[in-house]
Amino acid sequence: MSPSSSASGIVADTTKGHHYLTIHGYYDTKGALTGEWISSLSFTVGGHRWRINYFPNGMRTEVADYVSLSLQLYKEVATAVKIKFEICFADEEEEAEQAVALESASVSAFTSRKCWEYDDFIRREDLENSKHLKNNSFTVRCDIVVIHTYRSADNAVAYVSVPPCNVCQNLGKLFETKMGTDVVFEVGGETIPAHRCVLAACSPVFAAELFGQMKEGNAAAAGVVRVEDLEMEVFKALLRFAYTGSLSLQGMENDHVTCQKLLVAADRYGMERLKLICEEWICECIDVDTVVTILALAERHHCEGPKKACFDFLADPAKLRGVMATGGFQNLWESCPSLMMELMDMCLPH
Template sequence: MPWGGKPRRSASSIVADTESGYHLLTVHGYSRTKGVPTGERVKSRPFVVGGHRWRIDYYPNGVRSEVADYVSLSLMLDEDEDDLAAAPAVKAQFDIRLAGEAAAEDALAAASVDEFTPGRGCVYTTFVAREELEGSEHLRNDSFTVRCDIVVVRDYRAEDAAVGFVSVPPCDLRRDLAGLLETEKGADVVFDVGGETIAAHRCVLAARSSVFAAELFGPMKEGCSTAAGIVVRVEDMEAEVFRALLRFAYTGQLPETRKEDEDVTCQHLLVAADRYGMRRLKLICEEKLCECINVGSAAIVLALAEQHHCQGLKKACFDFLAAPANLRAVVATEGFQHLSRSCPSLMAEVITMSLGIS
C-alpha cells in the first residue's frame, strides 16, 4: 500500500448466466394409464427451455417395483448427441410439482445443478402416491396436471463489483417511460378510442410497433393535425384495452387485473397485439390463455386462436377438448355455437377428433 495511506480496495463477483421456463403436462384419462406396467413409461411431447429440448417421462405405476404404489416422473434431455457436440452436458436446476401447489421458487433455488446428457435424466421416484393423488383435488375429471420449472445454467462469468463511495442504482427507464405516458408531457398524438381521448408519443410507439410507425410516420399516415397534435381514431376497440396496449408499449408490462378478469383481458389484448404487430405481447397473452382454458371459454379461445393464427393456443384448446367429458360440456355452450358460425373450417377438425375419442 502507499506509504501512510489506506489499502486499495477492489471487488468482483461471479454471475451465473441462466435462462428459465416451465412446461405444463396434463395427464388425461388417468385411470386408463394405470394399466401401464411398472417400470414402463409414457413420454410427453418435447418442449424447449433455455435453447434445449426436453421431455417428461410419466410412470403411472412407478419406475421400479419398490415404488409401484407411486407415480414416478423423470425429466429427460431429449436431444441427439450431435446436438451437443459443442457442449456435451447441459447444466440445469429443475423442480416438478402438481399444478396449483405452492410456488416452486424456493425449491428451485435450493435445487442442485444437475448435468444432463441425452438418455440420462433425473427421476422423482416417489412423486406422489397414487392413493394420495386419487383422493386429492388435483385429480379432476380423471385428469391432473404437473408443472416442471427449469433453469438452464449457460455459463459462469466474472464481473467487477461496485466498491467505495458510489453505488449505482438499477436502470429506471421503465418507470420514467411509464411516467411519460401518465403525465402526457411532450405528447404529440391523440387517439380517439370509444369516445375517450388518450395522448401518447409518436416516437415511442413507432419504435415499438411497425404498424404504429406506418400509421404515424408513413406516407399513408392516418389522422388529422390539430393544435394538440395528430388525432387518430381507433375503431372496434375499448379504451381500457388500448390503454393496456400503450402501457405495454412503454414499459413491457401488462396492467394489474383481477384474477377473474385475466382471461377476458388477455383475449382482448391478444386481438389488439395482433392488430398492431406487437408479437411479444401477443405471445404473452397466448401463453396466459393456454392456462385459462375451461369449459366456458374453450370454444371462444379456439375461435380466437384460429382467427389470429395462434398455433400454440389452438393446440392447447384441442388438448383440453381431447377429454370426452370436456368436449361434451363445451358442445353444449353458446360459445360452441359461435365457433360453428365464425370458424366453420374448425368444425371438421373438432368432428374428426370427437370420432376418434368417442
C-alpha cells in the first residue's frame, strides 16, 4: 500500500484601503509649535476608524526640523487591531514603491487611541526644495492592511487566477477619457461631457432629465444640459461618484466646504449613498465655527445624523456659550426658529 499524501496552508483574511491627506497652505502651518498637531478627517479601513496627525514642526524637540506624521486608531476597540501600514508622498513612483514595501512590512497591534509615529517623515528644508511641494501644498498617501483572522486553506493548485471585479475602475476610465459621451453639461460657463445611461442608472433625477418627461422641451433633447447653482468642481465630483462609487476631495481647497456643497448636490439629484457619505464626513468637521452652518444645512436637507451630532456638540455648555457669541447663531434664530426651539428644549432642564 502506497503512503498517503496531503497538503494545506495558512492564509490571512485581510482588508486593504488607503487615504490621501492634502496639506493646503503649508507655509501657513509652519506657525504651529513643536509637538502641536492637526488631525485629518477620520476615515474607515477594515471596519475601523483612523486618522492621520500632521505635525508641521515635528512632534518633539529632537525632530523640530522635520515634518512628523502619525497614524491613530480613532475609535474604541475591545481587542487590539492587527495592521500593516505605510505612508508616502502621493507620487506615482513612490506609491509603487510603497505597494511593494507593504507586502513585507511588519504587523503592528493598535489599541484604542494609540498612535504610530513617523517622527522624521521629511526634513522641512528638503520638503521645501522638493517636487512634492506644489502651489504651497503637498499630499501624502497612507496605505493600511487590516488583518482580521488567520485560517487554514486547501493547498490545491490554482490553475486559474480570477482578478477582482474592476467595473468601477473601467467606468472611471470612461469618465476620464470621455469616450462615447452623448450629453454635455454646462456649468458656470464651462462644459463637461458624460454618458446618459451611466447617470440615469444612479440618479432618478438624471433619469427623468435625460430620458423621461423632463427631457421633453428642454436642452437635454439637443444633448446640452445647463446646470444652475452648482460649481464645476462640485458637479465634477458628483459625476465621478456616479461612475466610480467613490468620493475623493483630494486637492480641493476648503474640502469641508466642498463636501457640504456636494451634499446639497447629492440631495438635489437623489443620490442617497453619496449624500450619506457627505453626512458622515461633515459630522467630523463640527466645531464652534462650523456647527451653526452644519446644523442649518442638516435641517434644510433632512440629515438626521449631522443634526444629532450638532445637538450633541451643543449639549456642552461651554461650547454652546462659544457658539452663542457668534453672529451665525443669531441668523439661525431668524431663519430656523423651530430648530432653535428644539435646541432650547434640549438645553433646558427637564
